Amino acid sequence: MSVTEEHQSQLSDKLRHNLEKGLHDVQARWTVPTAFLNDPEVHDVERERVFGRSWVYLAHESEIAKPGDYVVRYIAEDQFIVTRGEDGNVRAHLNSCRHRGMQICRAEMGNTSHFRCPYHGWTYNNGGKLVGVPAGKEGYDNKLEKADWNLRSIPQLDTYKGMIFGCLDPHAESLSDYLGDFKFYLDIVMDRSDAGMEVVGAPQRWIVDANWKLGSDNFVGDAYHTMMTHRSMVELGMAPPDPMFALYGEHVHTEHGHGIGIIGPPPGIPLPEFMGMPDNIIDEMKARLKPEQVEIFRPNNFIHGNVFPNLSIGNFMISKDHVSAPTAFLTLRLWHPLGPGKMEVYSFFLVEKDAPDWFKEEGYKTYLHTFGISGAFEQDDAENWRSITRVLAGQFARKGDLNYQMGRGALTPDPDWPGPGVAYPMDYAEANQRNFLEYWMELMLEDRPVSDKPSEAHRSPNGAQGNGKVEALAGTKETVEA
């Protein structure tokens, strides 16, 4: 059985009907069935059809900066050791010994040149090659074909501007094509500095009893909720003194479900250009980015977005408390599904490596106070998502519709927007959310034809940047086909 056939899980008639109805409704009526947010079958299918086909964010190169550094990261239930080899190349090995399947790494970060399985001691170098087995003479007469039993490589691995993504589908298009026009917007956030970005510390992680799509839905386009959910932040003086501050932005989406909101200062409330970034970063950014990217970034104070399926971006200029000046910081957030009604959140703080220390320090504190595990904004959001997930578990609740009609009949695309994608001139809109869910439904419905040939796209990683090359499909023949 080929990989593709294996991934052809059948949809129940009920789910197929809901998805077909949902796809019609989101396009024609701008509504979405409630059935997708807390349903065990939806979760089972989306693990294969969404997470099994998309490029999923694994780690940032700075998290594995030195040879031997590794972190363990997930795509649905598959775990990968994302590591930098002694040769400097980034690889992702399935975290499972070829002998009995034992987890090789049980610490989720560390440094090693070789991995030794805790069960029987099979030992692999950090390139994934099996180098030793205990009692090799007695047990195997030194005839074990070690080269056939290397760690299994992730089918596709590539990086974009320091971000490492993996894909379980060997036939999927390249990362560069998958990100497509959204790279224009990712660059504005991730490519401002000559030295690149670094993740500071380990990610904060916590489990929320909520469906992962609610995190993506919120970050991809929901500026509207800030007026109610985060109103106390305005009252406390941590957000601009206008409850509708998030209205004043551009609402943009591209293909493959990606989307972003870029918000400027409310009328009459002057805020510094370029989010008050340090001068050296502004100078580098002006040299690195295209003029239209620089102009998009100049007047903005809040950027929220989502790379389909589950990587969210928050680049915000807010205050860490009611007496501090607003400071810009960048967080990446990964909504890792653990079940239909449960996700693990990975929250990363990133900063330009060559930013001055005061900026790194102030940004980190602001991040912790607002979007860290106990941050004020974070807790506002998580309570909503948990509550939605809980109430939509009901058998009657699952048969309803949700309203995604903001802007219907009122909002038309902005003809003057200098960037790619479909842009609306106001961030109180739900086009990005519909775009996200529409692509999600298309993937869920798509019965992919069986093909024996991998696409050409994955053979030449073309978005690779950073300190080292990436390697996928580097294992044995068996590994590639497995």
Added chain:
Amino acid sequence: MGIIYKAGEDPIIQIANEFTVVQLAYIRTGNGERLVVTSPKLGFETQLDPLQLECLTWQPSATFSRLLETPYGPGSEMRAKPLSILMRKE
């Protein structure tokens, strides 16, 4: 990394990851000095002089992979014996 201090002895450096732990200690020999590398989990110990340590600095990663062909130390010299020879015969 940890440093273990014992009264009257030189400190021991302990270096570990999730796979194993080793301890490094400095000893004076009759006319010189060596580094003692100990594996508390496997019970091996070696004393390396400056030349031995120096030659480690130019070893490629593959050298260590070769050394790890026997992940728990050198293989047994003994031939395996069937349990049946220990059984009582009629």
